Structures are given as C-alpha cells and as structure tokens.
Amino acid sequence: MQSPPIPADEGARVAALRRYDILDTPAEVVFDRVVRIAAAVLGVPISLVSLVDDQRQWFKSRVGLDAAETPRAISFCGHAILGDDVMVVPDATLDPRFADNPLVTGPPDIRFYAGAPLTTSDGFKIGTLCVIDQTPGRVLSEVEQAVLTDLAAIVVDELELRLAARQLLEQRTELLHAQEVATQAGAAKAALLSRVSHELRTPLAAIKGFAELLSLEPLPDPAAGYVTHIVTAGDRLGRLVDDLLDLGATEIVLHAEPVVLDDAVRAVVRLLRARAAQSGIELRMDVGQIAVEADPARLGQVLANLVANAVVHHTGDGVVTIRARVEPTAVWVEVVDDGPGIDPDRLARLFEPMAVAGGGTSTGLPVARRLVEAMHGELGIESAAGVGTRAWFWLPHGSA
Numbered sequence: 001m002q003s004p005p006i007p008a009d010e011g012a013r014v015a016a017l018r019r020y021d022i023l024d025t026p027a028e029v030v031f032d033r034v035v036r037i038a039a040a041v042l043g044v045p046i047s048l049v050s051l052v053d054d055q056r057q058w059f060k061s062r063v064g065l066d067a068a069e070t071p072r073a074i075s076f077c078g079h080a081i082l083g084d085d086v087m088v089v090p091d092a093t094l095d096p097r098f099a100d101n102p103l104v105t106g107p108p109d110i111r112f113y114a115g116a117p118l119t120t121s122d123g124f125k126i127g128t129l130c131v132i133d134q135t136p137g138r139v140l141s142e143v144e145q146a147v148l149t150d151l152a153a154i155v156v157d158e159l160e161l162r163l164a165a166r167q168l169l170e171q172r173t174e175l176l177h178a179q180e181v182a183t184q185a186g187a188a189k190a191a192l193l194s195r196v197s198h199e200l201r202t203p204l205a206a207i208k209g210f211a212e213l214l215s216l217e218p219l220p221d222p223a224a225g226y227v228t229h230i231v232t233a234g235d236r237l238g239r240l241v242d243d244l245l246d247l248g249a250t251e252i253v254l255h256a257e258p259v260v261l262d263d264a265v266r267a268v269v270r271l272l273r274a275r276a277a278q279s280g281i282e283l284r285m286d287v288g289q290i291a292v293e294a295d296p297a298r299l300g301q302v303l304a305n306l307v308a309n310a311v312v313h314h315t316g317d318g319v320v321t322i323r324a325r326v327e328p329t330a331v332w333v334e335v336v337d338d339g340p341g342i343d344p345d346r347l348a349r350l351f352e353p354m355a356v357a358g359g360g361t362s363t364g365l366p367v368a369r370r371l372v373e374a375m376h377g378e379l380g381i382e383s384a385a386g387v388g389t390r391a392w393f394w395l396p397h398g399s400a
Contacts, residue, residue, distance in 0.1 A: 035047040041220070057075040080117060
C-alpha cells in the first residue's frame with residue numbers, strides 16, 4: 001500500500017480548508033443532494049464529499065457508507081487531490097497503490113473509484129467529490145467525468161458563498177462600529193449591502209449555471225428532482241441578491257417601456273407556481289390586457305415580491321389572487337390572499353428594512369415600495385388577523 005504523498009503546499013492547503021469552518025459540522029441538505037445526484041447519475045452505491053485535512057479524510061456528506069472518516073494514510077482521496085483532473089481507478093485490486101489497502105481488502109471493499117478534486121478559487125485542492133463501487137472494471141465517459149467535475153464545483157461554490165457571507169458579516173460589524181463613530185449610518189449601510197450583493201453574484205451564478213447544465217441531461221429519478229430544487233433555490237437567492245442591491249443603492253435606474261400587465265403577471269405565476277403548490281396554495285389571475293408604461297424588470301420584481309410574500313406567509317391551503325384594473329389616471333394592481341392576516345403592530349413595521357409579518361427578516365417589501373415610488377406610484381398593504389391580506393400598488397399612466 002502506498003500512502004498518499006504530501007503536497008508541496010500542504011500547510012497553505014490545510015489552512016485553506018480550515019477557513020471554511022466546515023470540518024466536523026453536521027450533515028446538510030445542500031451537500032447531501034449533491035452526493036445523491038452523483039450516485040444516481042453515475043449508477044454507483046457510494047458517493048462522498050470528502051475533505052482531506054492533515055491527518056484524515058472526513059466526509060461532510062455521504063451516501064452508501066456508514067463511516068464518517070478514515071485515516072489519510074489509507075485514503076484514495078489523498079491521492080486524488082494531487083492532480084487537477086478526475087482520478088479514476090478501474091480496479092483497485094490491480095493498482096499497486098491500493099491492492100493491499102484495508103479499504104480494498106475489507107469493508108467497504110472498494111474496487112472502482114473516481115474522485116474529482118474540490119479546487120478552491122485560489123487553487124487549493126481541499127478534498128474530492130468521489131464515487132465508489134464494489135464492482136471493478138467501470139469506465140467513466142467524458143460526459144460522466146464532466147458531471148462529476150461540475151458537481152464538485154458546486155460543492156466548492158457553496159463553501160465560497162458561505163465564506164463570502166461570513167466575511168461580509170464580519171465587515172458589516174466593523175462598518176456598523178465605524179458608523180457609530182462617524183455618524184454616517186446611511187452611507188455605511190448602502191456600501192455594505194451593495195458589496196454583499198456583488199460578492200454573492202459570482203458563486204451564485206456558478207451554482208445556477210452548473211445546475212441548469214445538469215437539468216439538460218437525461219437524469220433518472222430522483223436526481224432530476226434534486227437538480228430542479230437546486231435551480232429553484234438559485235432563483236430564490238438571485239431575487240434576494242437583487243433586493244439587497246436595490247435596498248443599498250443610492251439611486252435606482254429605470255428604463256421605461258410599454259408593459260402588458262397580463263404578460264408580466266403570467267411570468268411571475270410561472271416562477272412561483274411550483275413553490276405555491278408545495279404549500280397547497282392556488283395562484284389565480286384576473287388581469288387582462290392592460291398596458292402600463294414602466295420598467296419591465298422592476299415591475300416584475302415588485303410583482304414577484306408581493307406574490308412570494310403572500311405565498312410564504314400563508315399557513316395552509318388557500319388562494320392568492322392577482323388582479324388589476326384601470327382608472328382614469330392610474331393602473332391598480334392587487335395581490336389578495338385568504339391567509340391568517342397580519343397583526344396591527346407587525347403591519348406597522350412591514351416596510352422597515354429587514355422586518356416581516358412573521359417577525360423574521362426580509363428585504364422584499366421595502367424594496368418593492370421603493371421601486372414603485374421610483375416609478376411615481378404608491379404601494380401599501382391592508383390586513384386583518386384571521387381574514388387575509390391585500391397588497392396593492394398603483395402606477396400612473398405614462399409613469400417611468
């Protein structure tokens with residue numbers, strides 16, 4: 001048996017791994033989905049997110065294997081992190097590096113192994129996404145190797161996203177302290193939110209891009225469903241990033257053009273129908289071919305925020321209705337739900353940044369009001385506990 005050689009950059013490599021604060025943390029859905037997809041797509045019983053520190057390989061997520069870690073000296077992944085490409089071992093019993101390895105001669109009886117390095121944005125290989133089979137002789141096609149590589153990149157993107165968020169949170173704390181000293185609260189908040197949004201866009205775009213590529217592959221169940229969940233979550237995060245950017249912007253730039261409300265509402269309903277259905281909520285439209293002069297992207301953002309808010313805070317089966325009407329000087333749009341309603345004290349705080357009806361945090365409603373006001377309209381919410389909620393806004397004819 002050959003123990004994995006130690007990389008020349010070992011100290012920096014281990015430090016790069018530890019900066020993510022991921023070692024010895026509990027299992028998480030996002031990583032579990034990745035290993036389940038890898039196992040299902042490649043048709044193997046075992047798949048792992050394996051992180052290699054200085055003494056061991058530790059499994060952040062695993063399917064088909066009970067062990068949570070193994071010594072690095074007997075790890076396959078310790079060898080896989082030495083290269084840039086997927087390491088494939090067709091038959092471990094014929095490979096001098098592994099023939100007498102206890103993971104081969106005993107449980108889990110590894111015969112076939114393939115591992116894609118988890119490579120950080122600054123080039124350190126901190127572990128692998130690997131698949132294992134007890135049957136030798138498996139050959140991975142170029143497409144299968146590409147899928148394994150893409151899934152490994154998604155794992156790293158998730159780690160990078162969390163690191164960026166944590167660092168930005170620390171920077172936020174520092175900025176808030178500076179804000180107290182310099183009494184520049186508005187400028188500090190705007191700078192922070194803008195940076196958070198921009199820093200999140202790169203890893204988020206990678207996650208969505210890889211997931212959309214996977215959605216084009218003929219994946220078996222349940223892998224196709226897992227990919228759909230990733231795409232949906234990416235869209236949701238994308239909307240949150242847009243809201244953060246708008247909340248922190250000192251000026252909102254609009255590009256007005258004629259917009260057919262029916263088309264704009266249908267686009268939002270398509271986006272949120274699956275999410276609403278999961279909660280037993282039916283989305284209904286009563287809009288018609290009403291035209292208004294507005295920024296189409298910003299109008300869609302307002303509609304998506306109001307409808308999503310109605311869906312999220314509905315507590316059971318019910319209906320959310322989007323309707324519109326034309327008056328002599330304005331076009332009115334309403335999003336009405338038959339949910340539990342909002343208590344008066346919470347209703348009064350809905351448009352405070354980071355406040356929501358349920359007592360949590362949100363940016364959607366403050367951003368929606370700001371966008372409508374930028375288009376020279378008005379937005380409000382009316383509600384009564386146990387009756388439901390009506391969110392409304394109007395835009396003047398020719399608004400921009």
